[in-house]
Amino acid sequence: MKQNRANRAAGKPRQLAGVETMALPDEMVLYMPGPELVVSLNHSAAAVWELCDGQTNVAGISRELGQTLGRSGQELLAEVEAAVGQLVELGLVEMV
Amino acid sequence: MGLLHITFGQHRVTVQSESPEVLAGVERRFGQMLNSGSGREAGRLEVWPEGQLYALAGPRQPKTERGELPAILRSLEYQAVMLLVEARPDLLWLHAAAAANAGGGVLFLGPWGHGKSTLAACLYAQGWAFLADDIIPLEPRLDRLFPFPQTPGLRRGGPTISRQILRHLPKADAPLRPEGVCRQAAPVRALIFPRYQADAPARLEPCSPAKATLGLLQQCVNFAAHRGAAVRYLGRLAAQQPAFHLTFSDAQSAAALVIQAHF
Numbered sequence: 001m002k003q004n005r006a007n008r009a010a011g012k013p014r015q016l017a018g019v020e021t022m023a024l025p026d027e028m029v030l031y032m033p034g035p036e037l038v039v040s041l042n043h044s045a046a047a048v049w050e051l052c053d054g055q056t057n058v059a060g061i062s063r064e065l066g067q068t069l070g071r072s073g074q075e076l077l078a079e080v081e082a083a084v085g086q087l088v089e090l091g092l093v094e095m096v
Numbered sequence: 097m098g099l100l101h102i103t104f105g106q107h108r109v110t111v112q113s114e115s116p117e118v119l120a121g122v123e124r125r126f127g128q129m130l131n132s133g134s135g136r137e138a139g140r141l142e143v144w145p146e147g148q149l150y151a152l153a154g155p156r157q158p159k160t161e162r163g164e165l166p167a168i169l170r171s172l173e174y175q176a177v178m179l180l181v182e183a184r185p186d187l188l189w190l191h192a193a194a195a196a197n198a199g200g201g202v203l204f205l206g207p208w209g210h211g212k213s214t215l216a217a218c219l220y221a222q223g224w225a226f227l228a229d230d231i232i233p234l235e236p237r238l239d240r241l242f243p244f245p246q247t248p249g250l251r252r253g254g255p256t257i258s259r260q261i262l263r264h265l266p267k268a269d270a271p272l273r274p275e276g277v278c279r280q281a282a283p284v285r286a287l288i289f290p291r292y293q294a295d296a297p298a299r300l301e302p303c304s305p306a307k308a309t310l311g312l313l314q315q316c317v318n319f320a321a322h323r324g325a326a327v328r329y330l331g332r333l334a335a336q337q338p339a340f341h342l343t344f345s346d347a348q349s350a351a352a353l354v355i356q357a358h359f
Contacts, residue, residue: 020327022327022331024304024306024331025305026304027305027306028306029306029310029327029331031324033323033324036323038309038310040304040307041306
């Protein structure tokens with residue numbers, strides 16, 4: 001269990017090419033042509049999305065967000081993992 | 097042979113029938129959209145009696161449709177609207193009712209049974225200009241709503257009737273006065289996503305721009321003609337205009353809230 005979580009946290013999420021983003025006050029709308037998928041992200045999910053650069057692993061994203069929010073990366077890890085998981089499920093992000 | 101011309105801008109749909117019942121039905125539903133037949137024909141719908149039934153033929157239907165008069169009139173209405181939608185693919189057609197005050201149009205967006213028509217009709221009864229009952233075209237380059245004043249069809253029920261029962265109540269046409277219909281394009285002033293709920297007090301709550309964008313896209317009838325352009329345009333619209341969820345059981349109270357909001 002611990003090992004699985006460590007593996008997930010080590011994965012590097014990357015935004016899929018072709019996804020259009022629209023920044024709105026405190027939120028974001030993502031549009032993926034082809035499947036014609038439109039998704040709204042709240043402020044937290046949008047922050048995670050913006051850090052899905054394929055260079056930073058999930059633990060690193062948690063740390064970066066934690067610095068912004070004045071919390072520890074460990075504290076945010078579960079939420080970030082869940083957000084990344086949802087973005088992967090929706091086909092907006094891939095793990096590299 | 098009787099002919100009626102349902103008009104939107106430079107386009108018209110011609111309805112051809114010998115049946116006075118059919119022509120009267122078209123006049124009831126499109127009374128404020130009929131003219132003498134000028135402009136480009138977007139399509140022609142023909143209805144004729146066949147024994148106890150009626151038959152409907154049109155360019156969008158590969159086969160002649162047959163049925164009882166109310167069903168044929170509903171289908172004719174749908175076909176006529178879709179012919180006009182297809183004649184103007186440059187517009188964004190939204191599944192919405194709308195009414196306008198001096199500042200512009202308030203859109204009531206949502207699926208069937210959420211109270212769009214009732215709310216627009218209530219505002220109309222309070223002196224607002226009527227814009228649309230069920231579908232409205234939005235011109236994205238001009239940021240304007242074009243009037244599409246089909247006659248409102250209203251279900252009469254009290255504030256305690258559940259949506260399940262409400263759906264079985266027959267709709268009654270509420271004829272429009274010509275002077276009460278908006279004839280000019282109007283800017284969008286507010287986006288409202290109503291929801292009828294038995295026994296609920298009228299409540300207007302802010303809707304975030306992202307949620308409003310999704311709501312607008314869900315009600316965009318011709319999204320396939322615009323795709324990404326629709327997402328970008330409607331996202332911008334949702335960011336610029338106030339958007340609300342409106343829960344209500346009593347339409348008069350809900351309309352009063354909209355009026356008090358001074359959009």
